[in-house]
Amino acid sequence: MEEQQKEFMHKAIQLSLLGSQDGIGQGPFGAVIVKDGKIVGQGHNMVITNNDPTAHAEVVAIRDACKNLGTYELQDCEIYTSCEPCPMCLSAIYWAKLRKIYYGNTRNDAAEIGFDDAFLYQEIPLPLSERKIAIEPLGREEAQEAFKLWAKKEDTNNC
C-alpha cells in the first residue's frame, strides 16, 4: 500500500517536471487523482498554455477526473499533488469532496521559488478592508432576491 502511494506521488512529481518545460507548462506542479488504486485524472500547471489563471495542476486534475468519471463529486478519490495546494486548489478539493490529500513540497517551499501560495494563505482570512485587492458591497438588496427564490426550491444540490 505504501509503495503504491509513493508511486502515485512519483507520477505527480513527473507531471510537475513536465509542467516545468517550456511550451508545455508554466510551473513545477503536478497532480494525480486516484480511485480504487487507479489514476482517474491528472494534470500539471497550464495557466499560460490555456490562458486560464485557474489551470493549476490540482484544478486541471480535478476537472480531468470529473470528465473521465462523468461526475462533479469525487468522494471516493484521493489527490496526490507535488506541492501543498494553494487556497484556490484546496477549496476546489473541498468543493469536489475529495477524501484525502497527499502533498510533496510545502507552501513555504513554493514561496521560496517565487509563488504566491503562502501570501494567499495570509490574505484570505483577513477582514475585507485589510486585503490587497479592494472589495466593496453593492446591490445586496437586489441580490437577495435570487437567494430567496433559491431557498424556496426543492431538491437543490448546493455545490
Add this chain to the structure above:
Amino acid sequence: MEEQQKEFMHKAIQLSLLGSQDGIGQGPFGAVIVKDGKIVGQGHNMVITNNDPTAHAEVVAIRDACKNLGTYELQDCEIYTSCEPCPMCLSAIYWAKLRKIYYGNTRNDAAEIGFDDAFLYQEIPLPLSERKIAIEPLGREEAQEAFKLWAKKEDTNNC
C-alpha cells in the same frame, strides 16, 4: 459612474437568476468582468451542467474574460459578483490579478441558503492537522528536485 456600476451588478444578478434555473445552472450565483467600462466576460454556476466542481460563477467569468481577451491576467479589470466570492473564487481573482471586487450577497447569506462558503473560510486558515479533509506529506525530497530545477530557470512567470 455609480449608475454604471449598479448596471453591472444588475447584470451579475440577472446571471445569478439564470444560474438558478433547472437545466441551466445549479446555484444563484452570477458574475461579470468589466474592462474600460465594458463587459469582457461573464458566468454563472455551471458545476453540474459541466461536471466541473470548479465552475463557480466567478471562475467561469474569469475563464471567459481570459479567453475573450487572449490573456491569463486581468490587471485592468473589475469583477461584479452577485455574492461574496468563496475562497476558491477569491483566490482565482488574486491569481488573475483583478483590480477590484464588487459583491452583492455575503458569505453568511450564502451559508443561510446552504452553501459552504463560510465553512471554507473557517477551514483554510486552520493548521493542517485540524482540517476536515485529511492532508499528509509524502515524498518532499523527490518533489524538491522539480523546484530546484525551476529555481535555476530564467524568464519564468510564476502564476
